[in-house]
Amino acid sequence: MRKLKEITMKKNSAVSVLKLPTNPDDLSVKLDFEGFSVSFSEDKEENSSVFEALLYLSERILSISDIERVGQSLIKFDTTGRLIFCSVAKKSYSEAFDSLEEWFDDLAKNPIQAITHLSILQIAAKYGMKTQKRTKNLSYLFAREFLSYQYEFFYNLPKQIITYKERSTSKYKDLDDRDLNSIYQKILMEESIKISVNDLEIILFSDFVREVDPIADYFEKLPPHDGYDYIGELASTIIPELNFAAIWPVYLKKWLLGLVAGVIRDADINQSALILHGEQGVGKSRWIRRLVPDELVDYYFAGKISANNKDSKLFAYQNLIVNLDELDFPERKEINSLKSLITQKITKERFPYRKHSITIKKRSSFIGSVNRKEFLNDPTGNRRFLCITAMEINADHNIDMKKVFAQAKHLLLSGETHWFTYEQNKEISLNSLEFSYSTLEEEVIIEKYVPCKHDDDDARFLSTTEINRELFPDHIDNSVRNRIGQALTKLGFIKRNKFINGSSRSVWVIKNKSSISYAIKETEDLPF
Incomplete structure (x- = not known):
């Protein structure tokens, strides 16, 4: 006993x-x-x-x-x-x-x-026990005790929202106004705890609720890299057009390193967007979706992002991977705004239902797909967009993205960089020409001139105004000159200072396209 x-x-x-x-x-x-x-x-x-x-x-x-x-x-x-x-x-x-x-x-x-x-x-x-007069402070403490027992709350740092669940369930959900009111009714009516809704909000939006960062936690807990080239294997799931075959693995590797760097390093962001061009139905969207591990599916956004729209901008900052939608026919100002958003490190915004603005760092990486090849329309340059044409895509691969990211993290920590060299940026700009709209000025320049070096035979040295007079004699004004200058830069023409007639002038180095003539040599072997 x-x-x-x-x-x-x-x-x-x-x-x-x-x-x-x-x-x-x-x-x-x-x-x-x-x-x-x-x-x-x-x-x-x-x-x-x-x-x-x-x-x-x-x-x-x-x-x-x-x-x-x-x-x-x-x-x-x-x-x-x-x-x-x-x-x-x-x-x-x-x-x-x-x-x-x-x-x-x-x-x-x-x-x-x-x-x-x-x-x-x-x-x-x-249950009806009469005690000493209950103070508001005691009721406040009672409410905290009840909330601790009945629920699990977390403050989600990427999304700046509270997620919660009842302890008797397994599924978390975002706390909305309806949930807040239901919890308050339970506290007031079932538990007889006399607090206000404002008291409840103060409790929940305080250090009573533990902060969590699922994105940072995921990358912190990645397994050690085992030495296998998972990034290379992922690159092999896309067969690009022949002229992109060499640069595609470089694009993908740098983009993945930039993605990981944006999460694990406070000072870094991914400043490039990976863009897949290919026929409709080839598997572009499905391939992009498979980049997102199951643990981070809540931090994937697919849709149109407008950098000038506050809510749209917050979507970009709250997620890890942003799949850009509707890129086939963007306006020029949209491309410019998107470039600005891609390169932006931090923003100060007020989240919905919040009283104060907060400063947050962008950790998202941008990716997109287009069916129409010509979608870039910014004559100032498009090196932020890593574009390729995909001929074939294996969107049903079973490559473990956790191991891909583990390799990228290992490479970063080993000293590899996620940014491009000067020469690589030049190649990116050159490749992006295939995906750019051609302006009238570009088409006329391509028809009349070719880029050359200053010491080439037949090299000419012309100012923008002189080129304007040669190509568009009936339209000589500042707007035309600006477009000509942008077109020449985009097409790779060199601009330099040169002494002409005793004074220094800023000129373009160009060469006229020679007319191609075909001479038929008179020989005794002619068939007629």
């Missing part, structure tokens, strides 16, 4: 007796408030109030949830806590004492650290 020592409990010279079904003999154990080995609070009056609440609850039928909250508040007292728990639970659940002990021990395996003796006071008040 189980033997328990008898503990005497005195209160105002009176003795309170609590029946504890400790074994088949149903021993009666007396508890002494002042001499008891459990101390809930340094405040003697508060300590006594907790014991009064326990005695009060032991005489009432309690819900399972409330019994378990009492148990959670007693876990730290071990054996004595188990004894008190069994005494409180016995009236509600006529189980053998051993079963109640096992119940307590099960609770002790998963303690909720935030639960304290205040839960005992709050539950007793909920």
Whole structure:
């Protein structure tokens, strides 16, 4: 038989007796408030109030949830806590004492650290116990205890929102106004805790709720790289047009390194957007979607991004991978805004339902697909867009992206850079010409001139105005000259200073296209 020592409990010279079904003999154990080995609070009056609440609850039928909250508040007292728990639970659940002990021990395996003796006071008040006048501060603390027991809350740093779940469920959801009101009603109506909705919001939007960063956590916990070239294998799932065969693996590798760098380094961002051109139905969108690991599916956005729209801009900042939509027919100002967003490191914005603006760093990487090849229309340059034409795509590969990112992280930490060299940027700009709209000025220049070096035979040195007069004699003005200058730069013509007639002038180095003539040599072998 189980033997328990008898503990005497005195209160105002009176003795309170609590029946504890400790074994088949149903021993009666007396508890002494002042001499008891459990101390809930340094405040003697508060300590006594907790014991009064326990005695009060032991005489009432309690819900399972409330019994378990009492148990959670007693876990730290071990054996004595188990004894008190069994005494409180016995009236509600006529189980053998051993079963109640096992119940307590099960609770002790998963303690909720935030639960304290205040839960005992709050539950007793909920069941009708009259206590000293309850202050707003006490009600506030009661609410925190209840929230800690009933729910799990996290503050999602990337999205700047609260996600939560009831402890009895497994699925988290974003906290919206409807959820907030439902929780408040439960606190007010079911738990009889008198706080305001504003009090509840203050609790939830404070350090009471732990911050989490699922994106940073994912990359921090990546496994060590095992030495295999997963990035190369991923590149092999796309067969590009022949003229992009050499540059495609470089594009992909740099883009992936930029993606990882943007997450693990505060000072870095991915300043390039990977763009796949190919026939409709070849698998571009599915291939892009497979870049996102299951753990980060909530941080993938596919849609149109307008850098001048606040909500759209927030989407770009909240996600890891942004799949740009509707790139086939962009306006020039949209491409310019998109380039600005891609290269922007931080922004200061006020999130929905927030009172103050906050500064956040962009960690997103941009990628997109187009069916129409000519979509770039910025004559100032397009080196931010890493464009290729995909002939074939294996969008159903089973490459583990966790291992791809682990390799990229390893390369970064080993000293490899995610940015392009000067020569590589020149090649990117040259490649992007295939994806650019041709302006009238570009077409006329291509028809009349070719780029050359200053020491080439037949090299000419003309100012922008002189070229304007040669190509468009009927339209000589600043706007035409600006477009000519942009076109010459885009097409790779060299501009330099040269002394002409004793003065230094800024001129373009050009060569006229020679007329091609075909001479037929008169020979005796002619077939006619």
